[in-house]
Amino acid sequence: MVNVTYDASGDLLWSNNGASGVYNLGDIAWTLASTALVWIMIPGVGFFYSGLLRRKNALSMIYLCMMCVAVVSFQWFFWGFSLAFSDNASRFIGDLKYFALKNAIEQPSAGSTRIPTIVFCVFQLMFAAITPMIAVGAVAERSRLGPLLVFVFVWSTIVYDPIACWTWNPNGWSAVLGGLDFAGGTPVHISSGTAALAISLYLGRRRGYGTERLAYKPHNTTYVVLGTVFLWFGWFGFNGGSALSANLRATMACIVTNLAASVGGLTWMFWDWRLERKWSVVGFCSGAIAGLVAITPGSGFVGPPASVLFGFMAGTVCNFATQLKFIFKFDDTLDIFASHAIGGVVGNILTGLFAQSSVAGLDGITNIPGGWLDHHWKQLGIQLADSVSGMSYSFVMTTIILWVMHYIPGLRLRCDEETEILGVDDAEMGEFAYDYVGLESEIPIRSEYNNNQGATGGAREPVHASLHESEGEEKVSSA
Numbered sequence: 309m310v311n312v313t314y315d316a317s318g319d320l321l322w323s324n325n326g327a328s329g330v331y332n333l334g335d336i337a338w339t340l341a342s343t344a345l346v347w348i349m350i351p352g353v354g355f356f357y358s359g360l361l362r363r364k365n366a367l368s369m370i371y372l373c374m375m376c377v378a379v380v381s382f383q384w385f386f387w388g389f390s391l392a393f394s395d396n397a398s399r400f401i402g403d404l405k406y407f408a409l410k411n412a413i414e415q416p417s418a419g420s421t422r423i424p425t426i427v428f429c430v431f432q433l434m435f436a437a438i439t440p441m442i443a444v445g446a447v448a449e450r451s452r453l454g455p456l457l458v459f460v461f462v463w464s465t466i467v468y469d470p471i472a473c474w475t476w477n478p479n480g481w482s483a484v485l486g487g488l489d490f491a492g493g494t495p496v497h498i499s500s501g502t503a504a505l506a507i508s509l510y511l512g513r514r515r516g517y518g519t520e521r522l523a524y525k526p527h528n529t530t531y532v533v534l535g536t537v538f539l540w541f542g543w544f545g546f547n548g549g550s551a552l553s554a555n556l557r558a559t560m561a562c563i564v565t566n567l568a569a570s571v572g573g574l575t576w577m578f579w580d581w582r583l584e585r586k587w588s589v590v591g592f593c594s595g596a597i598a599g600l601v602a603i604t605p606g607s608g609f610v611g612p613p614a615s616v617l618f619g620f621m622a623g624t625v626c627n628f629a630t631q632l633k634f635i636f637k638f639d640d641t642l643d644i645f646a647s648h649a650i651g652g653v654v655g656n657i658l659t660g661l662f663a664q665s666s667v668a669g670l671d672g673i674t675n676i677p678g679g680w681l682d683h684h685w686k687q688l689g690i691q692l693a694d695s696v697s698g699m700s701y702s703f704v705m706t707t708i709i710l711w712v713m714h715y716i717p718g719l720r721l722r723c724d725e726e727t728e729i730l731g732v733d734d735a736e737m738g739e740f741a742y743d744y745v746g747l748e749s750e751i752p753i754r755s756e757y758n759n760n761q762g763a764t765g766g767a768r769e770p771v772h773a774s775l776h777e778s779e780g781e782e783k784v785s786s787a
Contacts, residue, residue, distance in 0.1 A: 311324065338549065338553065343549070344434075345503050350441055355611070359532035385409055394406055400480070416547075439464075445642045453736045454736075482697075485685070498699055512639075514641070514728065528743075543600050575622075598627075608667070618655065656691045659691060
C-alpha cells in the first residue's frame with residue numbers, strides 16, 4: 309500500500325514496499341495544468357477543420373474530436389500507455405506491465421523522476437488523443453463515421469504507440485540514438501500528417517473533384533479562428549508542459565512557441581497576399597498552425613532567435629507544400645499532409661541544426677551535445693533518420709489498416725455517393741451544426757424524398773420548400 313506524507317517544504321513523500329521518493333507539488337501542478345491545456349486543443353482541431361468545410365459536413369468534425377478523446381482514453385487505459393512507456397520496453401514497443409494502469413501510480417515516471425507515473429500518464433494521454441484527430445480530418449466529406457471508432461483504436465495501437473515508444477521511452481531506438489524531439493514532431497505531427505495522406509489516397513477524390521463544385525470557401529471563418537485560438541492557447545501546455553516541471557526550460561519553450569506561431573502566421577499571410585492582394589485570416593491561421601507544428605520538436609532545445617526561423621520556414625515551406633495535392637492529384641481536403649507532416653519534418657531538421665545544450669540544460673538536468681550550432685554534426689542525420697522512419701512506418705501501417713478494414717463487412721470507411729451529396733452530418737448523424745442548412749443547391753430532387761432509398765436524413769430537417777415547389781411545378785407542367 310502506498311504511504312503518502314509531506315515534508316517541511318510541502319513536497320510529497322511516498323513509500324511502498326521499501327521503495328520511496330519525493331515529488332515536487334509545483335511540477336505536478338504545472339503538468340496537470342498543461343494536461344488541461346492540451347485537452348482544449350482537441351476540440352480546437354475539430355473547430356478548425358469544421359470551419360474549413362462546407363456547412364453540410366461541419367458537425368461531423370466536431371463530433372470526431374470528442375470521439376477521439378473517448379476512444380483513445382479507453383485505449384490508453386487498456387494498453388496504450390503500457391505499450392508506449394513501460395519500463396521493460398524493447399527498442400520499438402513496450403510490454404503490458406501497466407495494462408489497465410496496473411502499478412502505474414506512485415513510481416517515478418519515464419519522463420521525469422520529479423513527477424509520478426500517473427501524472428505523466430494523463431499528460432501523455434492528451435498527446436495520444438489529439439494525434440488521431442489530426443489524421444482523421446482527412447476523411448472529411450466522404451467517410452462513414454461508425455468504422456472510424458475501430459480505426460482510431462487500431463491506429464493508436466499499431467501506429468502511434470510504437471512511434472511514441474521509440475521516440476520518448478528511454479529504451480526506444482531513436483532515444484538511444486540521440487534523437488531530439490521535445491514535444492512530438494514525429495509521434496504527433498509526422499505520424500498523423502502522413503496517415504492523413506494514406507487516408508486521402510485510400511478514400512479517393514470527392515464528388516466534383518477538379519470542378520468548380522469544390523472551389524468553395526470555408527463556410528465559417530469564425531470557427532477557423534476559434535479553433536486556432538484553442539490550439540495556440542493549448543500549445544503552451546503542449547510544449548511548455550513537456551518540460552514536466554515549472555522551470556526555466558518550460559518558460560523558454562513557451563516563449564519560442566508563441567514566437568514561432570506569430571512569425572509563421574505572418575509569413576503565410578504575406579505569401580497569400582502576393583497572389584490575391586487580400587489579408588487572409590485563414591492564411592494567417594494556417595501559418596500559425598504550421599509554425600506551432602514546426603517548433604514542437606525543438607521547443608525545449610532552441611532559443612528565441614532560432615524560433616523566428618522555425619516560423620518563417622514553416623510558413624513558407626508548408627504554404628508551398630499545399631500545391632503538392634494538385635501536382636500529384638490526391639484530395640487532401642484540409643491540407644493536413646502539408647501542414648503537419650511537412651511541418652514536422654521542417655521542425656525536426658531545424659532542431660538538428662539549431663539545438664543548443666545550453667537551452668536544454670535550463671532545467672538543470674538535461675545534458676545533450678546539441679545540434680550544428682554546437683558543432684554536433686551528426687545530429688542532423690539522426691533527425692532525418694527519425695523523420696523518414698516515422699513517415700514510412702505511419703504511411704505503410706495506416707494503408708494496411710485501411711485495406712484490412714476495407715474487406716471486413718461493416719468496416720469500410722468510404723461512404724456512398726448519396727451520403728456525399730446529402731452531407732455526412734445529415735446522412736450519418738441526423739443532426740446539423742446549425743438550425744438552418746441551405747442545401748438546395750447541393751441536393752437535387754431524388755428518390756429518397758418519396759421512397760426512402762439511398763442516404764436519408766435524420767428527419768430533423770424537413771424537405772425544403774423549394775423542393776416542394778419544384779415538385780409542384782413539375783406536376784402542373786405534366787398535367
